[in-house]
Amino acid sequence: MEALANLAEELHHKLAPMHPGYYDLDTCRHLAQVVEQIRALKAKRNAVILAHNYQRPEIFEVADFIGDSLELARKAAGVEADVIVFCGVHFMAETAKILNPKKTVLLPDLRAGCSLADSVTAEEIVERRKELQAVYPDLAVVAYVNTTAAVKAVVDVCCTSSNAVTIVNRLPNQHILFVPDQHLGEYVQQHTEKTILTWNGSCYVHHQITPENIVRIKQALPHARVLVHPECRADVIALADAVLSTSGMVEYARRSEATEFVVVTECGLSDRLFLEVPEKTFYKACKLCQFMKMITLDRTLWSLETMQHEIVLEEEVRQGAERSLRRMLELTA
């Protein structure tokens, strides 16, 4: 009883300053109970919890590993436990299943999708590749990991926000169809001699962020470094001091001699920065991802209790997707 009360106090102390009014003591008492139940059930089921950087901060309390898409893919490939509970969105849980097919992979809420992953289908890519190859016979198709397993199965290689430029530059092909994020595709084009043909997809979260808000913060805080995710629009990227993946931002903030930063991505990353780099100050120029926020501590407990929702893939699709993901991992090994 005393241990539980202490945990509730600890959570309140840690989380309340980040979101005043939300993590009151009653809420933290409930969260502490759920945290304890999840920890016990994880041991019973021989499960690990992998969490993306955008998750709610209470999820970090039960996570065995927190990271960006690339780090999570690498981690998932090496998991030895029987069960992986993925606190992130659907394509991330699929990636874990693709790379570690013998494990049971669970996503606590099937509504945790991704607007970017929804913006392209495998059939559309097959058709577009045919059209473009008639003009550019050496065409390669590069898919951002924010895609379905079916899409990954019909492309040449995958990439993430942290390695997109490297992957494109290391391919032997001169012409690249880059799907589905137009903004990341445009960003890659600025950093390569190759010809990038983009797709008309975007992340609804990053697409909403406009330059005006950042310019206003910069005028008040001219010394603050502006950290921008490459899913942002080109006019937002133009204001960046550094363009980084989510974990790239954490690393940059930790190592930089600067003490103030404007964080331009999904708001959950600011929570991770407040917790991990408490000696520095972070200003939010961010938006919330409704999909990431579908995952709650209660849903995570439910997932472990009921062993739902299990990610199941057709073996042919899984193998095709694994080929594209493994090629990415090899090209950046």
Ligand code: 13P
């Ligand atoms: P990262 O790989 O940089 O964490 O990005 C994932 C994502 O979904 C960004 O919106």
Ligand code: SF4
């Ligand atoms: Fe998808 Fe955008 Fe949410 Fe990332 S932030 S999961 S790209 S909708």
